[in-house]
Amino acid sequence: MENNGPGRRQGLARIQMPGHHSREVCHDDSTPPVRAHTIDELHSLQKKRSAPTTPIRGALGVFAYTSEEERHQQQLQSISASLASLTRETGPKLVKGDPAMKSESPRVPTNVGHQSYTPSLSLSLAVSDSSLKFTHVLYNLSPAELYEQAIKYEKGSFITCTGALATLSGAKTGRAPRDKRVVKEKTSEDELWWGKGSPNIEMDEQTFLVNRERAVDYLNSLDKVYVNDQFLNWDPEYRLKVRIVSARAYHSLFMHNMCIRPTPEELESFGTPDFTIYNAGQFPCNRYTHYMTSSTSIDLNLGRREMVILGTQYAGEMKKGLFSVMHYLMPQRHVLSLHSGCNVGKDGDVALFFGLSGTGKTTLSTDHNRYLIGDDEHCWSENGVSNIEGGCYAKCIDLSEEKEPDIWNAIKFGTVVENVVFDEHTREVDYSDKSVTENTRAAYPIEYIPNAKIPCVGPHPKNVILLACDAFGVLPPVSKLSLAQTMYHFISGYTALVAGTEEGVKEPQATFSACFGAAFIMLHPTKYAAMLAEKMQDHGATGWLVNTGWSGGSYGSGKRIKLAYTRKIIDAIHSGTLLEATYTKTEVFGLEIPTEIEGVPSEILNPINTWSDQDAYKDTLLKLGGLFKKNFEVFLNYKIGEDNKLTEEILEAGPVF
């Protein structure tokens, strides 16, 4: 009569035979019934509430709960204030959580606007439709939650076979420097670099407010917005609190990866951000607005500590927008901000890798034999170096496991891959496919690189490596630089821009970009150069110029230098053996080039040997020298630092012919 067999598991109440203990008869392996009365209840069991991010203080749990609620309220109040419409002088009414999951998280909508909300309509004539609705805030969601959001709501979101989130950035697949505007306002205008050569195209305060209102109204009109509260700069002394308000899970996950992720405790005491981004990238700017030349506008207001993005969904705008902010704020505190990668050897020798987009900062700073401090944005202060970011943004075009294993392996769950093409069934990414863009990218948290140095800080640099991707094929694969030469090349910021990262550039083309990042600097280039010279001098750093571009001829006839050779060159710099090598001097640029490097064919070290047509080489060399000279003309009247002697030396450190 007893049924203790496998078919009898749950549901029916067990019949107890009087005076009979079932366990004496047979072992009972049935599991206890599910603690739910309905399917909904069952599903509600699936997700357990996160541990409160507010540490419980004292013994009274009740008070702890209240303070958690209070904290949520404060958070929403702060976000509402961030999103306040300037014309209506109110912030939106906000609710936490996903509007699609209302039943799951029974958090009561709370009015958190500046003014207290009265449900009675008759009270207020000023009420508009927008003040009647609630906007849901998805605050610092986890990658898993952001994946679900992206896949559910954002067309073009897919999971690749390695677990990364593939997304599309829309019509723009690179930054739009021509659409960047900087507000001319009293707190910063005297210090900023304006005019010819400067990336800072001015905008007035009023126009900024028009665009800000446009972005804020757009964001407030949505059912939900994503809010990230995060940090910049791993050096706690110079840390910045940033808030990013955006409309896409893609943007939120990108910034989650790229900025420094706060711990729950840090988030609890986050308070008011130092800088806020309003990313309404899906929504265009109004072309009738003064100063607008397209439907894209990226507007920086240093006085208000705000940035507005309209008309571009390319996520790199946020990352580089914040970098511009650092280029303003850090020098004020005597800290040098750098568009460079950075790694450190086992013996603590730090190297900086400067270079324009696509020259190899990420590729070469990600080195299996060294600890990665960061791949793109750093600060150099009296404390040493620190990474500004919490993640890396690697180019993926032609990515291979063999050549770049660490980057390859970082493309896994949590990583955002932008604009890549994949097999519709296997979801395997084809990294050689340029159908969407050449500028395909992966954004991953820095700890996805196994030998990342966390916290991402290090001592003062020993080597300063300037990377140039020379499409002319006349710069040597490596040269040792004097301090004056280092400054000359730093101010010149030469490369042959590799296609893609900036809108509209499809072929390599010679470019000069001061400080290897003119698009991001805010002050005159000589200010940064003077700081770099002083720091290199103080700490005895050696400068190097490494050509990661062409050899054996220009773009079209020559070939790009093998990554394996460049890596050997970099190894020799790190180890110190290159410092000891024998050198000869080149014509025109007067560069010191080594005669031998282990693992690199000696004949490629002097580019003259690699060209079959010697006349063509000479012509090309002179042509490039001419371009350098012409570019440097605008700097001839500037003094670099306090040191007249150094200024003169720098002016003489360019090509001579």
Ligand SMILES: Nc1ncnc2c1ncn2[C@@H]1O[C@H](COP(=O)(O)OP(=O)(O)OP(=O)(O)O)[C@@H](O)[C@H]1O
């Ligand atoms: N000899 C070489 N040295 C360095 N990189 C090379 C070399 N040959 C080819 N490459 C390729 O060039 C690209 C360098 O891109 P990388 O992501 O390192 O640029 P980046 O300097 O970090 O630019 P960005 O600031 O835009 O991120 C990679 O795709 C890399 O595989």
Ligand SMILES: O=C([O-])CC(=O)C(=O)O
């Ligand atoms: O900003 C971007 O889009 C990519 C990048 O790192 C650069 O261009 O320097």
Ligand SMILES: [Ca+2]
């Ligand atoms: Ca990079």
Ligand SMILES: [Mn+2]
């Ligand atoms: Mn960069």
